[in-house]
Amino acid sequence: xxxxxxxxxxxxxxxxxxxxxxxxxxxxxxxxxxxxxxxxxxxxxxxxxxxxxxxxxxxxxxxxxxxxxxxxxxxxxxxxxxxxxxxxxxxxxxxxxxxxxxxxxxxxxxxxxxxxxxxxxxxxxxxxxxxxxxxxxxxxxxxxxxxx
Amino acid sequence: xxxxxxxxxxxxxxxxxxxxxxxxxxxxxxxxxxxxxxxxxxxxxxxxxxxxxxxxxxxxxxxxxxxxxxxxxxxxxxxxxxxxxxxxxxxxxxxxxxxxxxxxxxxxxxxxxxxxxxxxxxxxxxxxxxxxxxxxxxxxxxxxxxxxxxxxxxxxxxxxxxxxxxxxxxxxxxxxxxxxxxxxxxxxxxxxxxxxxxxxxxxxxxxxxxxxxxxxxxxxxxxxxxxxxxxxxxxxxxxxxxxxxxxxxxxxxxxxxxxxxxxxxxxxxxxxxxxxxxxx
Numbered sequence: 001x002x003x004x005x006x007x008x009x010x011x012x013x014x015x016x017x018x019x020x021x022x023x024x025x026x027x028x029x030x031x032x033x034x035x036x037x038x039x040x041x042x043x044x045x046x047x048x049x050x051x052x053x054x055x056x057x058x059x060x061x062x063x064x065x066x067x068x069x070x071x072x073x074x075x076x077x078x079x080x081x082x083x084x085x086x087x088x089x090x091x092x093x094x095x096x097x098x099x100x101x102x103x104x105x106x107x108x109x110x111x112x113x114x115x116x117x118x119x120x121x122x123x124x125x126x127x128x129x130x131x132x133x134x135x136x137x138x139x140x141x142x143x144x145x146x147x148x
Numbered sequence: 149x150x151x152x153x154x155x156x157x158x159x160x161x162x163x164x165x166x167x168x169x170x171x172x173x174x175x176x177x178x179x180x181x182x183x184x185x186x187x188x189x190x191x192x193x194x195x196x197x198x199x200x201x202x203x204x205x206x207x208x209x210x211x212x213x214x215x216x217x218x219x220x221x222x223x224x225x226x227x228x229x230x231x232x233x234x235x236x237x238x239x240x241x242x243x244x245x246x247x248x249x250x251x252x253x254x255x256x257x258x259x260x261x262x263x264x265x266x267x268x269x270x271x272x273x274x275x276x277x278x279x280x281x282x283x284x285x286x287x288x289x290x291x292x293x294x295x296x297x298x299x300x301x302x303x304x305x306x307x308x309x310x311x312x313x314x315x316x317x318x319x320x321x322x323x324x325x326x327x328x329x330x331x332x333x334x335x336x337x338x339x340x341x342x343x344x345x346x347x348x349x350x351x352x353x354x355x356x357x358x359x360x361x362x363x364x365x366x367x368x369x370x371x372x373x374x375x376x377x378x379x380x381x382x383x384x385x386x387x388x389x390x391x392x393x394x395x396x397x398x399x400x401x402x403x404x405x406x407x408x409x410x411x412x413x414x415x416x417x418x419x420x421x422x423x424x425x426x427x428x
Contacts, residue, residue, distance in 0.1 A: 015167075015168070033155055034155070037154070037155060038153050040151045040153075048151050049150075049151060071167070071171070072167070074171075075170060075171050075174070078175060079174060081174070081178055082174065082177065085163065087162075087163040087165060087167070087170065088167055088170075090161060090162040090163055091162045093161075094159065094161045094162050
């Protein structure tokens with residue numbers, strides 16, 4: 001009985017806190033994406049545009065670790081029983097991806113472009129079944145500064 | 149190619165459904181599957197126990213004994229006195245095989261039917277009853293469990309429950325914690341039903357042996373105040389309990405005794421050997 005109460009408490013804690021954290025995070029992501037909309041970021045090897053005289057370039061990285069909340073984890077374990085899309089984890093990786101790219105852009109606000117972008121995903125606590133899992137996303141690329 | 153700044157409209161990488169709804173749907177699905185598997189296997193057990201002969205039962209459980217040897221009080225006078233009482237009570241039942249009373253040192257007043265024809269009695273049970281009739285009722289209750297083969301049913305259901313839980317969710321996972329209360333609830337309801345049945349038969353046994361049912365509720369009257377305090381902490385806990393509440397058992401027994409016109413005469417005191425326990 002006590003176990004059940006603790007469980008329900010953890011579940012609702014995860015649900016409400018996780019939900020509000022996600023909402024705030026998405027609001028911040030959308031705002032910052034808007035702010036950086038004029039910095040081209042591409043996966044291609046070459047600089048975009050007519051003017052391709054590069055004066056400076058360097059490696060930029062942005063990484064983020066986001067933890068899944070208790071509710072999402074239980075929902076995912078229920079889902080793994082029946083199969084299908086693990087929807088509860090979708091927002092987790094989506095947020096992590098976008099946040100990592102944003103952090104990378106924020107690390108070089110004066111750059112003209114970031115080219116050759118790559119994304120790497122890894123899961124932390126992998127294989128430790130009883131742990132709450134987290135996802136790490138690392139975004140890296142080359143920041144280029146063009147001649148005026 | 150000209151660069152045109154812009155952001156995608158909407159987000160195609162996430163599902164826009166309600167997680168709460170998904171949770172409820174999946175939870176209901178798993179609970180329904182597990183519960184029906186449990187109930188169906190429970191019915192199989194009810195059928196299977198009819199095919200387990202007392203000889204087979206004795207063979208299977210021969211090596212099993214309750215608890216560790218050091219707590220067991222063997223060949224004591226008290227144990228023998230209870231054994232004599234059980235043998236006499238058994239004449240009022242149609243149990244064909246011998247039963248063995250095991251006395252175990254414990255502070256919890258309790259007794260139960262253990263597979264292999266063993267009635268395990270905890271020593272402080274003797275302090276919780278004032279008369280031989282009170283003790284006889286508890287022993288008769290355990291006899292009824294043997295008669296109904298509840299000890300095998302209970303054990304079978306526990307095995308099914310544990311097997312289902314570990315097979316489906318992995319033992320001790322969070323999912324087990326989620327689904328377990330539902331199965332516990334159904335197990336508790338079943339168990340309470342069997343307990344009530346055993347109470348009713350025990351009443352008939354002591355009525356047959358003594359010619360009256362005085363002292364039948366003695367044990368419950370002793371434990372009711374103790375259990376009562378515990379129950380007040382949670383209004384729902386008795387739904388999850390394996391035994392009905394003591395007050396309800398007392399009321400039920402009194403009602404039954406009245407319905408069948410079983411008299412409640414003066415009780416016989418415990419004989420000297422058995423009551424010696426209180427002095428220790």
